[in-house]
Amino acid sequence: MTGVCNSSLIGKPVECIDTPALLVDYDILERNILQLQRASDQAGLAVRPHMKAHKTPQIAHMQIRAGAIGLSCAKLGEAEAMAAAGVEDLFIANSLVGTPKMARLVALARQVPRLSVAVESIVSAQQMNDAFTAAGMELQVSIELEIGSGRAGVMPEKAVEFARELQQLPALKLRGIMGYAGGLMYDARTEQGRVASAAEEGRRLSATAETLRDAGFDIQVVSGGGTPTAGRYRRDCGLTEVRCGTYCLNDYNQVDLGACTAVDVAATVLSTVISIPADDRIICDAGTKALDQAVSDLTEGFGWVKGYEGGNVFRINDEHGYIDRRRLQADLAIGDRVEIYPPRICTCLNLYDFMYVIQDGHVRDIWQITARGANT
Numbered sequence: 001m002t003g004v005c006n007s008s009l010i011g012k013p014v015e016c017i018d019t020p021a022l023l024v025d026y027d028i029l030e031r032n033i034l035q036l037q038r039a040s041d042q043a044g045l046a047v048r049p050h051m052k053a054h055k056t057p058q059i060a061h062m063q064i065r066a067g068a069i070g071l072s073c074a075k076l077g078e079a080e081a082m083a084a085a086g087v088e089d090l091f092i093a094n095s096l097v098g099t100p101k102m103a104r105l106v107a108l109a110r111q112v113p114r115l116s117v118a119v120e121s122i123v124s125a126q127q128m129n130d131a132f133t134a135a136g137m138e139l140q141v142s143i144e145l146e147i148g149s150g151r152a153g154v155m156p157e158k159a160v161e162f163a164r165e166l167q168q169l170p171a172l173k174l175r176g177i178m179g180y181a182g183g184l185m186y187d188a189r190t191e192q193g194r195v196a197s198a199a200e201e202g203r204r205l206s207a208t209a210e211t212l213r214d215a216g217f218d219i220q221v222v223s224g225g226g227t228p229t230a231g232r233y234r235r236d237c238g239l240t241e242v243r244c245g246t247y248c249l250n251d252y253n254q255v256d257l258g259a260c261t262a263v264d265v266a267a268t269v270l271s272t273v274i275s276i277p278a279d280d281r282i283i284c285d286a287g288t289k290a291l292d293q294a295v296s297d298l299t300e301g302f303g304w305v306k307g308y309e310g311g312n313v314f315r316i317n318d319e320h321g322y323i324d325r326r327r328l329q330a331d332l333a334i335g336d337r338v339e340i341y342p343p344r345i346c347t348c349l350n351l352y353d354f355m356y357v358i359q360d361g362h363v364r365d366i367w368q369i370t371a372r373g374a375n376t
Protein backbone atom coordinates (compact mmCIF):
# COMPACT_ATOMS: atom_id res chain seq x y z
CA MET A 1 0.00 0.00 0.00
CA THR A 2 1.64 3.21 -1.12
CA GLY A 3 0.98 5.69 1.60
CA VAL A 4 2.70 8.70 2.92
CA CYS A 5 5.44 7.68 5.30
CA ASN A 6 4.90 10.23 7.98
CA SER A 7 8.06 10.07 10.06
CA SER A 8 6.70 12.70 12.44
CA LEU A 9 4.62 9.85 13.90
CA ILE A 10 7.72 8.28 15.45
CA GLY A 11 7.31 8.45 19.21
CA LYS A 12 3.56 9.09 18.93
CA PRO A 13 0.80 6.76 20.25
CA VAL A 14 -0.67 4.14 17.89
CA GLU A 15 -3.92 6.15 17.90
CA CYS A 16 -2.23 8.70 15.62
CA ILE A 17 -1.73 6.22 12.77
CA ASP A 18 -4.23 6.43 9.93
CA THR A 19 -5.76 3.19 8.67
CA PRO A 20 -5.39 0.73 7.14
CA ALA A 21 -1.77 0.26 8.21
CA LEU A 22 0.64 -2.58 8.83
CA LEU A 23 1.82 -2.77 12.43
CA VAL A 24 4.67 -4.86 13.77
CA ASP A 25 5.14 -5.40 17.48
CA TYR A 26 8.85 -4.95 18.10
CA ASP A 27 9.06 -7.03 21.26
CA ILE A 28 7.28 -10.02 19.72
CA LEU A 29 9.42 -9.78 16.59
CA GLU A 30 12.60 -9.72 18.64
CA ARG A 31 11.46 -12.61 20.85
CA ASN A 32 10.58 -14.75 17.83
CA ILE A 33 13.98 -14.14 16.24
CA LEU A 34 15.88 -14.93 19.43
CA GLN A 35 13.81 -18.05 20.19
CA LEU A 36 14.44 -19.65 16.81
CA GLN A 37 18.12 -18.79 17.00
CA ARG A 38 18.43 -20.31 20.47
CA ALA A 39 16.62 -23.52 19.51
CA SER A 40 18.73 -23.87 16.37
CA ASP A 41 21.96 -23.19 18.25
CA GLN A 42 21.01 -25.94 20.69
CA ALA A 43 20.40 -28.33 17.79
CA GLY A 44 23.70 -27.34 16.16
CA LEU A 45 21.96 -25.90 13.10
CA ALA A 46 22.79 -22.76 11.21
CA VAL A 47 19.90 -20.33 10.67
CA ARG A 48 19.37 -18.87 7.21
CA PRO A 49 15.97 -17.16 7.52
CA HIS A 50 13.80 -16.81 4.46
CA MET A 51 13.29 -13.05 4.04
CA LYS A 52 10.17 -13.38 1.86
CA ALA A 53 8.10 -13.01 5.02
CA HIS A 54 9.51 -9.58 5.95
CA LYS A 55 11.35 -8.12 2.92
CA THR A 56 12.80 -5.50 5.24
CA PRO A 57 16.48 -4.62 5.86
CA GLN A 58 16.04 -3.83 9.55
CA ILE A 59 14.55 -7.26 10.24
CA ALA A 60 17.27 -8.93 8.16
CA HIS A 61 19.90 -7.23 10.29
CA MET A 62 18.12 -8.21 13.52
CA GLN A 63 18.26 -11.85 12.35
CA ILE A 64 21.94 -11.58 11.47
CA ARG A 65 22.79 -9.87 14.76
CA ALA A 66 21.01 -12.73 16.54
CA GLY A 67 23.31 -15.21 14.80
CA ALA A 68 21.85 -16.03 11.37
CA ILE A 69 24.61 -16.91 8.86
CA GLY A 70 22.82 -15.18 6.00
CA LEU A 71 19.42 -15.05 4.33
CA SER A 72 17.35 -17.07 1.90
CA CYS A 73 15.37 -15.31 -0.82
CA ALA A 74 12.79 -16.51 -3.31
CA LYS A 75 13.41 -13.92 -5.99
CA LEU A 76 16.43 -12.32 -7.56
CA GLY A 77 14.83 -8.94 -6.85
CA GLU A 78 14.61 -9.80 -3.16
CA ALA A 79 18.27 -10.76 -3.16
CA GLU A 80 19.15 -7.48 -4.88
CA ALA A 81 17.27 -5.57 -2.18
CA MET A 82 19.08 -7.44 0.60
CA ALA A 83 22.44 -6.95 -1.12
CA ALA A 84 21.69 -3.22 -1.29
CA ALA A 85 21.09 -3.38 2.46
CA GLY A 86 24.55 -4.86 2.99
CA VAL A 87 23.70 -8.52 3.58
CA GLU A 88 26.81 -10.49 2.60
CA ASP A 89 25.54 -14.08 2.44
CA LEU A 90 22.50 -14.87 0.31
CA PHE A 91 20.94 -18.06 -0.97
CA ILE A 92 18.28 -17.87 -3.68
CA ALA A 93 16.13 -20.87 -2.81
CA ASN A 94 14.28 -20.92 -6.11
CA SER A 95 14.91 -21.81 -9.71
CA LEU A 96 16.22 -18.96 -11.90
CA VAL A 97 15.36 -19.28 -15.58
CA GLY A 98 15.67 -16.84 -18.48
CA THR A 99 18.40 -14.71 -20.00
CA PRO A 100 17.21 -11.39 -18.47
CA LYS A 101 17.90 -12.89 -15.05
CA MET A 102 21.41 -14.10 -15.86
CA ALA A 103 22.99 -10.66 -16.28
CA ARG A 104 21.41 -9.58 -13.00
CA LEU A 105 22.69 -12.73 -11.29
CA VAL A 106 26.25 -12.06 -12.45
CA ALA A 107 25.99 -8.45 -11.23
CA LEU A 108 24.68 -9.68 -7.90
CA ALA A 109 27.52 -12.18 -7.57
CA ARG A 110 30.01 -9.33 -8.02
CA GLN A 111 28.34 -7.48 -5.16
CA VAL A 112 27.63 -10.25 -2.63
CA PRO A 113 30.65 -11.97 -1.04
CA ARG A 114 28.79 -15.28 -0.53
CA LEU A 115 26.02 -15.99 -3.03
CA SER A 116 24.50 -19.36 -3.84
CA VAL A 117 21.51 -20.45 -5.87
CA ALA A 118 19.20 -23.46 -5.97
CA VAL A 119 19.14 -25.43 -9.17
CA GLU A 120 16.75 -28.15 -10.26
CA SER A 121 16.80 -28.20 -14.06
CA ILE A 122 19.56 -28.49 -16.57
CA VAL A 123 18.04 -25.56 -18.51
CA SER A 124 18.58 -23.22 -15.58
CA ALA A 125 22.00 -24.75 -14.82
CA GLN A 126 23.14 -24.29 -18.41
CA GLN A 127 22.01 -20.65 -18.49
CA MET A 128 23.83 -19.89 -15.24
CA ASN A 129 26.93 -21.73 -16.42
CA ASP A 130 27.02 -19.79 -19.71
CA ALA A 131 26.62 -16.44 -17.96
CA PHE A 132 29.24 -17.14 -15.31
CA THR A 133 31.69 -18.65 -17.80
CA ALA A 134 31.38 -15.53 -19.94
CA ALA A 135 32.03 -13.39 -16.86
CA GLY A 136 35.02 -15.54 -15.82
CA MET A 137 33.33 -16.32 -12.49
CA GLU A 138 32.05 -19.31 -10.55
CA LEU A 139 28.69 -19.79 -8.84
CA GLN A 140 27.92 -21.98 -5.82
CA VAL A 141 24.77 -24.05 -6.30
CA SER A 142 22.62 -26.39 -4.23
CA ILE A 143 20.39 -29.01 -5.80
CA GLU A 144 16.73 -28.45 -4.96
CA LEU A 145 15.09 -31.78 -4.15
CA GLU A 146 11.42 -32.70 -4.26
CA ILE A 147 11.03 -34.32 -0.86
CA GLY A 148 7.34 -35.05 -1.00
CA SER A 149 5.56 -31.67 -1.00
CA GLY A 150 4.56 -31.95 -4.63
CA ARG A 151 6.59 -28.85 -5.45
CA ALA A 152 9.54 -28.23 -7.74
CA GLY A 153 12.79 -30.13 -7.39
CA VAL A 154 14.84 -33.05 -8.59
CA MET A 155 13.41 -36.41 -7.52
CA PRO A 156 15.77 -37.87 -4.90
CA GLU A 157 16.41 -40.99 -6.98
CA LYS A 158 17.67 -38.77 -9.82
CA ALA A 159 19.96 -36.64 -7.64
CA VAL A 160 23.22 -38.41 -8.51
CA GLU A 161 22.47 -38.32 -12.23
CA PHE A 162 21.67 -34.59 -11.99
CA ALA A 163 24.81 -33.89 -9.94
CA ARG A 164 26.87 -35.62 -12.66
CA GLU A 165 25.27 -33.37 -15.28
CA LEU A 166 26.19 -30.34 -13.18
CA GLN A 167 29.78 -31.60 -13.09
CA GLN A 168 29.92 -30.96 -16.83
CA LEU A 169 29.24 -27.25 -16.21
CA PRO A 170 32.57 -25.85 -14.99
CA ALA A 171 31.31 -22.50 -13.68
CA LEU A 172 28.88 -24.17 -11.26
CA LYS A 173 30.22 -25.52 -7.97
CA LEU A 174 27.93 -27.92 -6.18
CA ARG A 175 27.94 -27.19 -2.45
CA GLY A 176 24.75 -28.71 -1.09
CA ILE A 177 21.15 -29.75 -1.35
CA MET A 178 17.94 -28.12 -0.24
CA GLY A 179 14.31 -29.11 0.15
CA TYR A 180 11.11 -27.64 1.49
CA ALA A 181 8.55 -29.86 3.15
CA GLY A 182 6.08 -27.03 3.78
CA GLY A 183 3.34 -28.50 1.63
CA LEU A 184 3.35 -31.62 3.77
CA MET A 185 3.17 -29.99 7.15
CA TYR A 186 -0.42 -29.32 7.93
CA ASP A 187 -0.50 -29.87 11.66
CA ALA A 188 2.58 -29.03 13.59
CA ARG A 189 0.93 -30.18 16.83
CA THR A 190 0.44 -33.79 15.89
CA GLU A 191 3.06 -34.32 13.21
CA GLN A 192 0.69 -37.01 11.97
CA GLY A 193 -0.89 -38.04 8.72
CA ARG A 194 0.10 -35.81 5.84
CA VAL A 195 2.61 -34.15 8.06
CA ALA A 196 6.31 -34.53 7.51
CA SER A 197 7.85 -34.13 10.91
CA ALA A 198 11.10 -32.26 11.31
CA ALA A 199 12.73 -35.65 11.81
CA GLU A 200 11.23 -37.05 8.62
CA GLU A 201 12.28 -34.00 6.61
CA GLY A 202 15.81 -34.37 7.95
CA ARG A 203 15.81 -38.09 7.14
CA ARG A 204 14.71 -37.54 3.55
CA LEU A 205 17.27 -34.82 2.90
CA SER A 206 20.16 -36.48 4.69
CA ALA A 207 19.54 -39.80 2.91
CA THR A 208 20.05 -38.04 -0.43
CA ALA A 209 23.05 -36.14 0.93
CA GLU A 210 24.62 -39.49 1.88
CA THR A 211 23.89 -41.00 -1.54
CA LEU A 212 25.54 -38.00 -3.20
CA ARG A 213 28.53 -38.16 -0.86
CA ASP A 214 28.91 -41.91 -1.58
CA ALA A 215 28.98 -41.01 -5.27
CA GLY A 216 31.88 -38.65 -4.56
CA PHE A 217 30.13 -35.28 -4.26
CA ASP A 218 31.17 -32.89 -1.52
CA ILE A 219 27.80 -32.01 0.02
CA GLN A 220 28.47 -29.49 2.78
CA VAL A 221 25.06 -27.89 3.09
CA VAL A 222 21.81 -29.74 3.78
CA SER A 223 19.18 -27.02 3.93
CA GLY A 224 15.58 -27.50 5.03
CA GLY A 225 13.10 -26.18 7.50
CA GLY A 226 10.12 -23.90 7.67
CA THR A 227 8.07 -22.30 10.42
CA PRO A 228 5.80 -25.30 11.17
CA THR A 229 8.84 -27.31 12.18
CA ALA A 230 10.92 -24.43 13.53
CA GLY A 231 12.44 -25.26 16.87
CA ARG A 232 11.62 -28.96 16.48
CA TYR A 233 14.93 -30.00 15.01
CA ARG A 234 17.18 -32.19 17.07
CA ARG A 235 20.94 -32.48 16.99
CA ASP A 236 21.92 -34.97 14.25
CA CYS A 237 18.59 -34.45 12.45
CA GLY A 238 20.48 -34.57 9.17
CA LEU A 239 20.20 -30.88 8.28
CA THR A 240 22.98 -28.35 8.52
CA GLU A 241 20.78 -25.25 8.25
CA VAL A 242 17.14 -24.15 8.52
CA ARG A 243 15.40 -21.60 6.31
CA CYS A 244 12.38 -20.67 8.44
CA GLY A 245 10.78 -17.45 7.23
CA THR A 246 7.33 -16.73 8.65
CA TYR A 247 8.45 -17.40 12.24
CA CYS A 248 9.69 -13.85 12.84
CA LEU A 249 6.30 -12.19 12.27
CA ASN A 250 3.99 -15.23 12.26
CA ASP A 251 0.39 -15.15 11.05
CA TYR A 252 -2.93 -16.84 11.63
CA ASN A 253 -2.11 -19.82 9.43
CA GLN A 254 0.72 -20.60 11.81
CA VAL A 255 -1.62 -20.25 14.79
CA ASP A 256 -4.05 -22.71 13.25
CA LEU A 257 -1.20 -25.04 12.38
CA GLY A 258 -0.11 -25.02 16.01
CA ALA A 259 3.28 -23.59 15.09
CA CYS A 260 2.69 -20.61 17.39
CA THR A 261 -0.07 -18.97 19.41
CA ALA A 262 -1.72 -15.60 18.88
CA VAL A 263 0.66 -13.95 21.34
CA ASP A 264 3.52 -14.82 18.99
CA VAL A 265 2.00 -13.00 16.01
CA ALA A 266 3.92 -9.74 15.59
CA ALA A 267 2.16 -8.39 12.50
CA THR A 268 -1.38 -7.02 12.34
CA VAL A 269 -3.35 -4.75 10.05
CA LEU A 270 -4.76 -1.74 11.85
CA SER A 271 -8.23 -0.97 10.56
CA THR A 272 -11.18 1.31 11.34
CA VAL A 273 -14.82 0.23 11.58
CA ILE A 274 -16.56 2.34 8.94
CA SER A 275 -20.06 0.84 8.68
CA ILE A 276 -22.47 -1.40 10.60
CA PRO A 277 -25.35 -1.77 8.17
CA ALA A 278 -27.01 -4.89 9.63
CA ASP A 279 -26.96 -7.40 12.48
CA ASP A 280 -24.72 -9.81 10.67
CA ARG A 281 -21.77 -7.62 9.71
CA ILE A 282 -19.36 -4.96 10.82
CA ILE A 283 -17.45 -3.42 7.97
CA CYS A 284 -13.90 -2.21 8.42
CA ASP A 285 -11.59 -0.45 5.98
CA ALA A 286 -9.21 -3.38 5.44
CA GLY A 287 -10.16 -5.21 2.25
CA THR A 288 -8.11 -7.22 -0.19
CA LYS A 289 -5.76 -4.27 -0.77
CA ALA A 290 -4.86 -4.16 2.91
CA LEU A 291 -5.26 -7.74 4.14
CA ASP A 292 -4.76 -9.72 0.96
CA GLN A 293 -7.06 -12.37 -0.37
CA ALA A 294 -4.87 -15.40 0.06
CA VAL A 295 -7.09 -18.40 -0.32
CA SER A 296 -6.09 -20.46 2.64
CA ASP A 297 -7.12 -23.93 3.64
CA LEU A 298 -5.29 -23.44 6.90
CA THR A 299 -7.41 -20.82 8.65
CA GLU A 300 -11.00 -19.67 8.32
CA GLY A 301 -11.92 -16.49 6.49
CA PHE A 302 -9.60 -13.59 5.73
CA GLY A 303 -8.35 -12.58 9.14
CA TRP A 304 -9.03 -12.60 12.87
CA VAL A 305 -9.60 -9.54 15.03
CA LYS A 306 -7.01 -9.37 17.77
CA GLY A 307 -8.37 -9.46 21.30
CA TYR A 308 -11.98 -10.30 20.32
CA GLU A 309 -13.45 -13.79 20.71
CA GLY A 310 -15.05 -14.87 17.44
CA GLY A 311 -13.80 -11.84 15.53
CA ASN A 312 -13.58 -13.43 12.13
CA VAL A 313 -13.31 -11.52 8.85
CA PHE A 314 -15.65 -13.81 6.94
CA ARG A 315 -15.92 -11.86 3.71
CA ILE A 316 -13.72 -9.41 1.93
CA ASN A 317 -13.77 -7.15 -1.09
CA ASP A 318 -11.39 -4.54 -2.42
CA GLU A 319 -11.82 -1.90 0.28
CA HIS A 320 -13.92 -3.67 2.91
CA GLY A 321 -13.40 -6.44 5.43
CA TYR A 322 -16.61 -7.94 6.88
CA ILE A 323 -16.39 -8.96 10.52
CA ASP A 324 -18.97 -11.56 11.51
CA ARG A 325 -21.14 -9.65 14.00
CA ARG A 326 -23.04 -12.76 15.08
CA ARG A 327 -19.92 -14.55 16.21
CA LEU A 328 -18.20 -11.56 17.76
CA GLN A 329 -18.30 -11.80 21.56
CA ALA A 330 -18.52 -8.01 21.90
CA ASP A 331 -19.82 -5.18 19.81
CA LEU A 332 -17.94 -2.57 17.90
CA ALA A 333 -19.01 0.93 16.95
CA ILE A 334 -18.28 3.01 13.89
CA GLY A 335 -14.92 4.68 14.44
CA ASP A 336 -13.52 1.88 16.60
CA ARG A 337 -10.13 0.65 15.54
CA VAL A 338 -9.19 -2.99 15.46
CA GLU A 339 -6.04 -4.94 14.72
CA ILE A 340 -6.52 -7.87 12.38
CA TYR A 341 -4.22 -10.88 12.18
CA PRO A 342 -3.72 -11.67 8.48
CA PRO A 343 -3.95 -15.34 7.50
CA ARG A 344 -0.73 -15.14 5.53
CA ILE A 345 1.85 -12.50 6.26
CA CYS A 346 4.06 -13.04 3.17
CA THR A 347 1.42 -11.84 0.72
CA CYS A 348 -0.18 -9.31 3.09
CA LEU A 349 3.11 -7.55 3.80
CA ASN A 350 3.84 -7.41 0.08
CA LEU A 351 0.97 -4.88 -0.15
CA TYR A 352 2.74 -2.30 2.00
CA ASP A 353 5.61 0.10 1.41
CA PHE A 354 6.37 0.41 5.10
CA MET A 355 5.51 -0.98 8.50
CA TYR A 356 4.90 0.86 11.74
CA VAL A 357 7.08 -0.71 14.41
CA ILE A 358 5.21 -0.54 17.69
CA GLN A 359 6.53 -0.75 21.23
CA ASP A 360 4.62 0.06 24.41
CA GLY A 361 1.70 1.44 22.41
CA HIS A 362 3.88 3.94 20.56
CA VAL A 363 5.51 4.13 17.16
CA ARG A 364 9.10 3.08 17.82
CA ASP A 365 10.08 3.39 14.17
CA ILE A 366 8.83 3.18 10.59
CA TRP A 367 10.64 0.68 8.38
CA GLN A 368 10.56 0.63 4.64
CA ILE A 369 9.76 -2.77 3.12
CA THR A 370 12.40 -2.36 0.44
CA ALA A 371 11.84 -5.73 -1.26
CA ARG A 372 8.09 -5.22 -1.39
CA GLY A 373 6.98 -6.00 -4.94
CA ALA A 374 10.42 -7.34 -5.89
CA ASN A 375 8.76 -10.12 -7.80
CA THR A 376 11.19 -10.70 -10.66
Ligand SMILES: Cc1ncc(COP(=O)(O)O)c(C=O)c1O
Nearest residue numbers: 050093180226227243244245246
Ligand atom coordinates in the same frame (compact mmCIF):
# COMPACT_ATOMS: atom_id res chain seq x y z
C1 LIG B 1 11.99 -22.76 -0.39
C2 LIG B 1 11.44 -22.21 0.89
N1 LIG B 1 12.22 -22.22 1.98
C3 LIG B 1 11.80 -21.72 3.16
C4 LIG B 1 10.54 -21.18 3.28
C5 LIG B 1 10.11 -20.61 4.61
O1 LIG B 1 9.01 -21.26 5.09
P1 LIG B 1 8.14 -20.66 6.30
O2 LIG B 1 7.63 -19.37 5.84
O3 LIG B 1 7.13 -21.70 6.53
O4 LIG B 1 9.06 -20.52 7.44
C6 LIG B 1 9.68 -21.17 2.18
C7 LIG B 1 8.33 -20.63 2.27
O5 LIG B 1 7.52 -20.69 1.40
C8 LIG B 1 10.14 -21.69 0.95
O6 LIG B 1 9.39 -21.68 -0.16
